[in-house]
Amino acid sequence: MFSKKSISTFLQAQVAAFLGGITDYGLMILLTEVFKLHFTFSILISGTIGAIVNFSINRFWVFKNQSGYSSRINSQLFKFALVVLGSISLKSFGTLILQKSFQIDYRIGRLITDSFVSYGFNYPLIKNWVFRAKEKQNVIESN
Incomplete structure (x- = not known):
């Protein structure tokens, strides 16, 4: 069902x-x-820095898309930035909802929200949209 490569990629991601x-x-x-700072602003700033770390590791280690083509990295950065904007928005909103509606401490609410956003939003988009082109290109080139 799952190949060793897909499991390895998932674990690296x-x-x-x-x-x-x-x-x-x-x-x-x-x-x-x-x-x-209010935690929603902190999430915006920290999410941006965390995204830079995440993008760099994904690009150079997980998906190995360091092709050197500036248009390629520009496309990946643009797509990744859109994912990050969505992710930060979901994390901020989810944390705020949990804190306001259920009086859950923002630190715990953030962890709960992160687990859903990471697996249900970030990983699928990063794998299948941001870094997808290189995998398809390799399949085409090998045929």
């Missing part, structure tokens, strides 16, 4: 997401607790 997520989450706590 989870490592990339974890490292980007740790950066994101830690920075969110720092900005909220130390610099007293």
